[in-house]
Amino acid sequence: MQPRTMRAVALLALSALMTGIFIMRLVQLQVFQYNQWAQRSTKNHVSKRVLDMKRGNIYDRRGDELAISVDTYTVFLYTREVKSLSEAANALATVLPMSREEIIAKVGDRSGYIQIYKELEPNLAMKLQKLNIPGVNLESHYRRYYPQKSLASNLIGFTGAEQQGLEGLEKLFDKTLRGYPGLAVQEDISLSESGPAQMRVITPPMGGSNINLTIDSFIQHVIESELAKLIEQYDPIDATAIVMDPHTGEILGMGCLPNYDLNNFGEAKPDTRRNRPATDFFEPGSCIKILAVASAIENGKADRNTRFYCRGFGEMPGRRIRCHGAHGLVDTDKAIAESCNAAMMQISQMIEPSMLYRTYKKFGFGDPTGAEVVAESNGIFRAPSKWSAFSPSSLSIGQEMTVTGLQLVQAYSAIANGGNLIRPRLIKRITSPDNEIREDFGPEIVRRVISPELARSLRRMLMGVVEGGTGKMAMLEDYTAGGKTSTAQKANPRGGYFNDKVVVSFMGMIPAMDPRIVLLVAVNEPKGDERTLFGGKVTAPAFARIADRVLKHLKVPPDRSLTPEAREEQLLKNNKITVKQEIIKLPNLISQAHASVASSSVSASDTCELVPDLRGKSLKAAIQTINRRELKAIFEGNGVVIAQQPPPGRPLPNSRILRVKLSPDFIE
Numbered sequence: 281m282q283p284r285t286m287r288a289v290a291l292l293a294l295s296a297l298m299t300g301i302f303i304m305r306l307v308q309l310q311v312f313q314y315n316q317w318a319q320r321s322t323k324n325h326v327s328k329r330v331l332d333m334k335r336g337n338i339y340d341r342r343g344d345e346l347a348i349s350v351d352t353y354t355v356f357l358y359t360r361e362v363k364s365l366s367e368a369a370n371a372l373a374t375v376l377p378m379s380r381e382e383i384i385a386k387v388g389d390r391s392g393y394i395q396i397y398k399e400l401e402p403n404l405a406m407k408l409q410k411l412n413i414p415g416v417n418l419e420s421h422y423r424r425y426y427p428q429k430s431l432a433s434n435l436i437g438f439t440g441a442e443q444q445g446l447e448g449l450e451k452l453f454d455k456t457l458r459g460y461p462g463l464a465v466q467e468d469i470s471l472s473e474s475g476p477a478q479m480r481v482i483t484p485p486m487g488g489s490n491i492n493l494t495i496d497s498f499i500q501h502v503i504e505s506e507l508a509k510l511i512e513q514y515d516p517i518d519a520t521a522i523v524m525d526p527h528t529g530e531i532l533g534m535g536c537l538p539n540y541d542l543n544n545f546g547e548a549k550p551d552t553r554r555n556r557p558a559t560d561f562f563e564p565g566s567c568i569k570i571l572a573v574a575s576a577i578e579n580g581k582a583d584r585n586t587r588f589y590c591r592g593f594g595e596m597p598g599r600r601i602r603c604h605g606a607h608g609l610v611d612t613d614k615a616i617a618e619s620c621n622a623a624m625m626q627i628s629q630m631i632e633p634s635m636l637y638r639t640y641k642k643f644g645f646g647d648p649t650g651a652e653v654v655a656e657s658n659g660i661f662r663a664p665s666k667w668s669a670f671s672p673s674s675l676s677i678g679q680e681m682t683v684t685g686l687q688l689v690q691a692y693s694a695i696a697n698g699g700n701l702i703r704p705r706l707i708k709r710i711t712s713p714d715n716e717i718r719e720d721f722g723p724e725i726v727r728r729v730i731s732p733e734l735a736r737s738l739r740r741m742l743m744g745v746v747e748g749g750t751g752k753m754a755m756l757e758d759y760t761a762g763g764k765t766s767t768a769q770k771a772n773p774r775g776g777y778f779n780d781k782v783v784v785s786f787m788g789m790i791p792a793m794d795p796r797i798v799l800l801v802a803v804n805e806p807k808g809d810e811r812t813l814f815g816g817k818v819t820a821p822a823f824a825r826i827a828d829r830v831l832k833h834l835k836v837p838p839d840r841s842l843t844p845e846a847r848e849e850q851l852l853k854n855n856k857i858t859v860k861q862e863i864i865k866l867p868n869l870i871s872q873a874h875a876s877v878a879s880s881s882v883s884a885s886d887t888c889e890l891v892p893d894l895r896g897k898s899l900k901a902a903i904q905t906i907n908r909r910e911l912k913a914i915f916e917g918n919g920v921v922i923a924q925q926p927p928p929g930r931p932l933p934n935s936r937i938l939r940v941k942l943s944p945d946f947i948e
């Protein structure tokens with residue numbers, strides 16, 4: 281016989297023997313000694329009790345509490361030990377938020393182990409214990425509590441009545457957090473013996489592990505407060521922002537509004553509970569153009585000096601895609617900076633469909649990122665066999681595909697970190713109940729996507745977008761930034777696109793050439809004047825504010841220093857040729873009636889002599905403000921105000937003349 285077979289036979293024999301012994305003992309107890317045991321059982325009241333385990337806590341990266349288990353106590357009255365119910369009730373009423381009568385009514389004519397009060401706070405439980413009332417028993421439990429209420433709620437999720445994770449990380453890491461319940465036996469030795477009921481712990485409960493997230497509560501708070509401003513200003517369906525460290529894959533903040541109070545999850549609508557940056561997808565629009573350029577360059581079909589000519593639209597047999605204004609002769613950098621659709625269409629025709637497919641696929645589109653989130657979506661990115669003749673041109677401007685916010689952040693991180701696709705992570709560390717490190721997680725590179733040199737060129741192009749292209753409104757005073765605005769019309773399920781339903785976003789990195797963070801801000805169906813609903817206007821200012829606060833929090837040294845004046849000057853100096861119109865004496869564009877309404881609604885802040893904020897306004901709206909304030913202005917360009925001199929909030933110059941620059945090319 282083989283040694284292995286011998287071992288198996290030996291094991292089989294052993295287990296047969298054990299089973300035999302067990303059955304014999306069972307027969308002995310159940311049959312021969314039945315009466316003896318039954319007698320003991322009636323004599324002694326024995327009950328098993330499950331001991332609550334303490335669920336592990338969830339902390340942010342610095343140890344701030346996000347989800348904790350707090351002690352609570354349940355108060356029982358054991359009627360057999362109560363000497364006088366009215367005395368016990370009197371004593372209980374001094375501590376519990378219940379009246380003596382309520383306590384007596386709760387007991388009624390019942391006897392045994394009766395629950396009087398649930399979820400008593402630890403300090404009150406201590407008081408009660410000191411009173412030492414005969415028959416009063418306290419049982420400790422744990423309750424899940426979320427000290428930061430709605431902060432990162434879509435990410436963290438919550439637990440049910442049995443402490444089981446039902447949503448978010450609480451659900452995904454339920455096993456890690458949960459621990460094991462213990463077992464105790466409650467023995468009431470005999471009725472004749474007085475004295476408290478005895479609890480004997482058979483197995484002590486084992487607490488769950490703690491989790492440290494990669495999230496930084498401060499950054500999360502910055503994100504959510506900026507998103508709240510966007511919600512207030514544009515009343516969208518929802519708004520999302522993600523901050524990721526492109527070098528480690530650590531997500532430092534990921535928020536979406538509306539969200540909900542985790543301590544009150546029962547009242548939240550299911551829609552507000554979803555972790556939308558990971559579950560919801562949308563057409564990416566223009567921010568994908570940089571990847572079409574990457575594909576052309578890495579396949580040797582174009583370089584940064586390749587010239588394209590834009591007559592205001594791109595054309596191929598059967599299809600025309602409009603640009604906003606004719607961009608004329610542009611090189612690759614300029615095509616990205618101006619978000620030129622015509623150039624993109626030409627690029628999509630220069631490369632093979634399989635090249636475009638491979639590049640996008642390498643950047644992670646169509647696949648989940650693998651971040652620790654519930655129900656991550658893949659987005660939609662079809663194989664070339666399912667493409668039409670128009671697909672390459674659509675894909676080059678971010679149509680015919682859908683992405684999640686997380687996927688976009690992952691793709692841009694590869695550009696930011698020198699060409700590696702990195703897995704976004706939410707879990708930094710797992711520790712034991714006594715805070716010993718069990719697992720520490722580090723960066724996980726999925727694959728190399730592009731060369732460091734190409735990544736660097738792409739970063740420079742993205743910097744051009746902010747420093748002199750369609751992303752100007754994202755310009756920061758203390759840091760350079762690179763990124764891309766997007767205004768994607770939402771696809772109509774019946775075919776075509778909605779004109780008035782858009783997802784606007786700003787996807788970028790800061791500082792531009794040596795990024796410390798990658799940041800996405802996206803707003804789903806902002807409401808307002810159709811002309812001003814574009815990515816640059818809606819999301820770029822929020823992008824700049826979040827980036828500035830996060831980088832200062834991370835103590836990233838500024839890589840430049842622009843005064844507000846210098847920043848506005850830089851915006852004004854932009855070399856884009858536009859129609860120059862000088863308006864010193866303003867035409868009265870508003871009717872008399874309208875003007876009187878406007879002047880009657882002048883608020884206190886309007887009357888003090890500071891420069892008004894015209895940025896983001898249409899020409900007409902800007903003129904209204906100028907007229908109302910009896911100022912003069914030199915307008916340059918058409919479209920929407922992108923810069924002004926002096927900047928808003930400064931004292932008015934004696935001349936009362938403002939220089940105002942407008943640009944139509946925010947609209948993509």
Ligand SMILES: [Zn+2]
Nearest residue numbers: 590603607620
């Ligand atoms: Zn163009």
